[in-house]
Amino acid sequence: MESDNDVALDIIITNVVCVFRTRCHLNLRKIALEGTNVIYKRDVGKVLMKLRKPRITASIWSSGKVICTGATSEEEAKLGARRLARSLQKLGFKVKFTDFKVVNVLAVCTMPFEIRLPEFTKSNRPLASYEPELHPAASYRIKNLKATLQVFSTGSITVTAPSVQFVATAVEQIYPLVFESRKTAR
Amino acid sequence: MSPRVCKNCGGTDIDIDQARGDAVCTSCGSVLEDNIIVSEVQFVENSGGGSSAVGQFVSSESSGKAPSLGAGFHNSLGKESRAQTLQNGKRQIHHLGNQLQLNQHCLDTAFNFFKMAVSKHLTRGRKMTHVIAACLYLVCRTEGTPHMLLDLSDLLQVNVYVLGKTFLLLARELCINAPAIDPCLYIPRFAHMLEFGDKNHEVSMTALRLLQRMKRDWMHTGRRPSGLCGAALLVAARMHDFRRTVKEIIRVVKVCESTLRKRLNEFEDTPTSQLTVEQFMKVDLEEECDPPSFTAGLRKIKIQQIEQELTKKIQDVEDEIASYQDEIETELENSRPKLKGMYASLLKDGIQWGEPAPRSSLTSGIHGESEAEDEELTVASNHLSKDLYNKMQQKNPESVDGQCQPASKTPSLTSLLGPLPTAASLGLTESIKECIEDKKEKNGENGELDLNGIDDSEIERYLLNESEIKIKTELWMKENADYLKEQKEKEERIAKEKELGIYKEHKPKKSSKKREPIRASTAGEAIEKMLEQKKISSKINYDVLRDLNKGGGTPNHEQDGIIHSGSAKKSATRRRSTNNNRDISTPVSNMGKSHPGGAQSRADAPPHQEESDEVARASDQDASLVRYPGHAGGTMSLGWPGNALGFSRKS
Numbered sequence: 001m002e003s004d005n006d007v008a009l010d011i012i013i014t015n016v017v018c019v020f021r022t023r024c025h026l027n028l029r030k031i032a033l034e035g036t037n038v039i040y041k042r043d044v045g046k047v048l049m050k051l052r053k054p055r056i057t058a059s060i061w062s063s064g065k066v067i068c069t070g071a072t073s074e075e076e077a078k079l080g081a082r083r084l085a086r087s088l089q090k091l092g093f094k095v096k097f098t099d100f101k102v103v104n105v106l107a108v109c110t111m112p113f114e115i116r117l118p119e120f121t122k123s124n125r126p127l128a129s130y131e132p133e134l135h136p137a138a139s140y141r142i143k144n145l146k147a148t149l150q151v152f153s154t155g156s157i158t159v160t161a162p163s164v165q166f167v168a169t170a171v172e173q174i175y176p177l178v179f180e181s182r183k184t185a186r
Numbered sequence: 187m188s189p190r191v192c193k194n195c196g197g198t199d200i201d202i203d204q205a206r207g208d209a210v211c212t213s214c215g216s217v218l219e220d221n222i223i224v225s226e227v228q229f230v231e232n233s234g235g236g237s238s239a240v241g242q243f244v245s246s247e248s249s250g251k252a253p254s255l256g257a258g259f260h261n262s263l264g265k266e267s268r269a270q271t272l273q274n275g276k277r278q279i280h281h282l283g284n285q286l287q288l289n290q291h292c293l294d295t296a297f298n299f300f301k302m303a304v305s306k307h308l309t310r311g312r313k314m315t316h317v318i319a320a321c322l323y324l325v326c327r328t329e330g331t332p333h334m335l336l337d338l339s340d341l342l343q344v345n346v347y348v349l350g351k352t353f354l355l356l357a358r359e360l361c362i363n364a365p366a367i368d369p370c371l372y373i374p375r376f377a378h379m380l381e382f383g384d385k386n387h388e389v390s391m392t393a394l395r396l397l398q399r400m401k402r403d404w405m406h407t408g409r410r411p412s413g414l415c416g417a418a419l420l421v422a423a424r425m426h427d428f429r430r431t432v433k434e435i436i437r438v439v440k441v442c443e444s445t446l447r448k449r450l451n452e453f454e455d456t457p458t459s460q461l462t463v464e465q466f467m468k469v470d471l472e473e474e475c476d477p478p479s480f481t482a483g484l485r486k487i488k489i490q491q492i493e494q495e496l497t498k499k500i501q502d503v504e505d506e507i508a509s510y511q512d513e514i515e516t517e518l519e520n521s522r523p524k525l526k527g528m529y530a531s532l533l534k535d536g537i538q539w540g541e542p543a544p545r546s547s548l549t550s551g552i553h554g555e556s557e558a559e560d561e562e563l564t565v566a567s568n569h570l571s572k573d574l575y576n577k578m579q580q581k582n583p584e585s586v587d588g589q590c591q592p593a594s595k596t597p598s599l600t601s602l603l604g605p606l607p608t609a610a611s612l613g614l615t616e617s618i619k620e621c622i623e624d625k626k627e628k629n630g631e632n633g634e635l636d637l638n639g640i641d642d643s644e645i646e647r648y649l650l651n652e653s654e655i656k657i658k659t660e661l662w663m664k665e666n667a668d669y670l671k672e673q674k675e676k677e678e679r680i681a682k683e684k685e686l687g688i689y690k691e692h693k694p695k696k697s698s699k700k701r702e703p704i705r706a707s708t709a710g711e712a713i714e715k716m717l718e719q720k721k722i723s724s725k726i727n728y729d730v731l732r733d734l735n736k737g738g739g740t741p742n743h744e745q746d747g748i749i750h751s752g753s754a755k756k757s758a759t760r761r762r763s764t765n766n767n768r769d770i771s772t773p774v775s776n777m778g779k780s781h782p783g784g785a786q787s788r789a790d791a792p793p794h795q796e797e798s799d800e801v802a803r804a805s806d807q808d809a810s811l812v813r814y815p816g817h818a819g820g821t822m823s824l825g826w827p828g829n830a831l832g833f834s835r836k837s
Binding site: 036132133137 | 334335336346347350353354357358361363366367404407408409410411412483654655658659662666669
């Protein structure tokens with residue numbers, strides 16, 4: 001996706017996390033024994049199943065709730081989730097595909113300039129916080145979008161938000177703020 | 187509350203007499219209120235003839251209960267929880283602050299932050315010590331003292347990031363802007379620790395200049411200030427002929443060796459490093475450098491660009507080849523009508539087959555099908571095109587000339603190929619569109635699984651067949667044999683208990699400590715040891731209990747206890763001991779455990795149940811053992827030796 005304000009920035013989505021419910025109790029032991037690509041974490045009580053085609057990892061609980069991570073787009077996430085449900089169906093469980101929801105999207109975006117972090121933090125006081133002792137990036141939260149952005153001094157920005165649309169909006173919102181505190185060429 | 191309207195007659199003229207405390211309606215004479223609460227000052231005559239006001243000073247924070255034991259007894263009992271929390275917090279702040287050598291003003295500010303945090307309920311769900319540390323660090327930041335978060339975490343033995351999280355939250359909730367930390371603040375402190383003697387000031391100044399230089403060269407953004415300080419100090423020391431090794435610096439500055447080396451390397455890259463000592467002191471270079479991560483990033487970008495250019499060139503070349511191939515095709519078309527027939531037959535047979543690669547318009551349509559077929563297609567097409575090319579080379583050297591005139595050929599190409607492929611491609615694109623639309627259908631409401639785009643055969647590959655299942659089952663059983671045994675035993679046990687009717691639902695215990703059996707010579711000793719472990723009641727003064735039996739034979743224990751819990755305050759409600767923070771708060775009952783010289787061993791609880799019951803009974807009866815909640819046993823013994831003795835005399 002591209003956000004065209006004055007500049008075309010490439011926002012690369014690296015991870016999409018989604019959840020869905022199968023509405024039926026799942027026997028984790030059976031899944032663990034009959035699947036090729038599963039890891040049974042008995043101490044936590046879940047099964048990790050990895051799919052190759054859309055590269056996703058799913059955590060399956062016996063209650064029927066499934067969390068799917070690793071997809072690179074929302075459509076891919078949905079496809080992977082459906083594939084997963086299909087394979088569970090094949091194992092013999094009466095799965096239904098309900099309550100599918102994309103929960104988190106992680107995207108990376110690079111600005112063509114560096115950013116002065118102390119300046120950026122000062123001008124955006126309550127929303128931005130920068131602790132060099134703890135983490136090299138300044139973190140900026142947008143409450144109404146429920147998005148968190150991590151701004152690095154090299155100009156790369158990591159965005160996490162509940163959907164891809166919010167990610168784009170967040171980047172659009174932060175671009176002018178970051179542009180102010182950019183490091184001007186010497 | 188002044189009554190305005192009389193209930194009987196409705197008159198508004200009401201006379202309020204402060205002296206008698208009455209409210210009377212003047213029109214009908216009915217008394218509306220008596221015993222009105224009056225807020226006047228009363229005076230009392232004291233001995234000597236003077237008069238003093240009656241009343242007590244009440245703190246705005248506390249409510250209700252006034253200290254009944256007289257003024258000055260500020261560690262009073264029965265205060266409400268909020269006041270106790272604040273008092274506790276104040277004590278802890280002072281304790282920590284003194285260890286950090288903070289002045290009184292800072293400590294007071296920290297206490298104010300703490301009060302604000304408590305009123306916003308930020309202490310809930312967090313360890314008190316973390317909140318206190320965060321308040322103190324906030325003060326350090328606002329005052330600009332050279333204290334690092336690392337120092338605080340060292341004192342408390344807590345992970346820095348945990349403290350950092352609490353600190354960030356506190357700063358955000360209290361809307362306090364902590365100014366960014368400047369590495370220059372740390373230099374005097376570290377320089378002092380590195381013991382430069384007389385030249386301390388000079389080295390510090392040099393290091394400061396180095397740091398400023400580093401800042402302008404963009405080395406400091408996103409880096410720990412302590413690492414930069416370390417590098418600056420190292421260079422400054424060397425400049426002034428002090429031999430400080432990397433290890434010494436690391437010990438003082440608390441960064442890793444590799445971090446320091448990295449900083450030094452980065453500094454080496456800047457042009458300032460090329461100057462000599464004298465030059466550096468005199469001249470300040472005008473140039474500024476990019477931050478090192480940026481230059482690393484630039485290098486990556488350059489490499490990527492080069493790669494892109496290469497791929498572009500390759501693509502160009504490929505395109506050229508493709509265009510040449512097209513022209514060769516046309517030549518063949520012109521010279522060999524048979525080949526055209528071959529194509530046509532291929533086209534008619536199966537749309538999926540037989541289009542050679544250069545006809546990209548069709549192959550793109552075919553990509554809608556599965557990948558396997560694609561691969562076969564490309565292989566076949568390559569094979570075909572190779573054949574054609576070879577044949578053509580042999581028989582038509584003229585067509586090579588045809589390549590030199592691309593422009594004239596292309597319109598004929600399209601006109602020739604126009605009708606045939608486009609029909610096919612149209613048909614394909616329609617089916618492709620259908621496929622795409624199917625995928626977009628949503629089926630969340632039914633809960634039924636939409637099987638479009640899901641290849642069943644592929645998914646079957648994910649499932650093991652029977653023999654594999656057997657093998658995996660065996661392996662899994664072997665691996666998890668212990669767990670399965672446990673489960674079986676548990677079930678048997680539960681079944682037995684059910685039969686007997688004793689079956690209880692055991693909730694998972696949070697922590698069950700294993701205790702060694704007590705070895706004691708007398709009953710008194712045994713009670714002592716068991717009490718120390720079990721911590722039955724926080725309201726028992728274990729000192730006095732011990733003294734009951736031994737009669738002053740344990741003065742050492744008392745004193746050690748005093749040292750340990752010197753400034754600690756133990757609230758009545760707290761029963762659990764905090765294991766981490768010994769110096770801050772130690773319940774008196776832990777005294778025996780905390781000092782290493784204690785000869786007591788841990789006891790096993792069940793065999794001594796009767797004794798504990800006895801003691802519990804005894805403690806209920808014996809008022810002397812009851813300690814006032816809110817007292818540290820240590821301070822009580824210190825400040826009120828008379829009390830301890832006096833109370834024990836009663837028994």
